[in-house]
Amino acid sequence: MMIKRFLGIALLCMLFININAQTAVEKVEASFIASFMRYVRWPQQESMKTFTVGVYGNDHAILNELNSTVNGKSVGYAKVNVIEVSSIEDMKNCQVLFIPKGKSGRLKKDLEQLGNHAVMTVTEEQAYTPAHSIINFRIVDNKLTFQLNSEIAEQKNIVVSSKLAQMARN
Template structure:
């Protein structure tokens, strides 16, 4: 069991990441019928990190409105993600499967997000990195484009790094 300060730090970090993911809904455009403006609810999924799921579920529940419900789904079988997830957070414990997950979702309109090392550099769309004790973003616009997603310039402006090719 981790000491209390580490647990509290992890919980705060999860909340910050969940808040970022909530904002991704506003700054990423999905194609056609998947467009957020055409939906009453969207599934934000996570695989590999149960502690993140419980923290994020509270954020998304609070952020849901009458116009748009944000569902936090713990996806035990990541292969099912393409069928219903707008976003997939790939957490700790999935390191051995990242390449396989990204290959399976490469041309699917699923925003892949993770804090695993070199995630965006490895073909993921948004990677969380720690810089100056703050959570920052690395955004892979090529991977987003291949998935049929468009990332708003405002999100790219706050990214620590943007990977274009």
């Protein structure tokens, strides 16, 4: 009986540690995205009243982190608004679109429909970089890094600063 109780408590502790480690990744990703917003220029950025950061699907951990990190802040004169995205219409209204791991393949058709809309797509695929992704998060040597596809950014008239390009690990 005592062993079962100990194993149950140990399992709960391991679960808690794993959840906290995952939350730490989302915190860092949210901080990266906040930084990207300072090093990237969108078409008509000066005339924007709202700057929208969308999170596809129901990834509440990153949604919560982005809400606490960037929601209500400003990009130029525009106030940042963080939303949950579920349709192509929602995606077209975003300046930044975060697509959690495992979901970018399912969205291929929708993302192709975005065409050259000035939406900076941010993914987190470990094994590959999605063709539509401007920024892709990866964990390398236990550190969160990112890859940058400046060619796609250019097609969408999104200007990435040279400082951000230098920080990327392609």
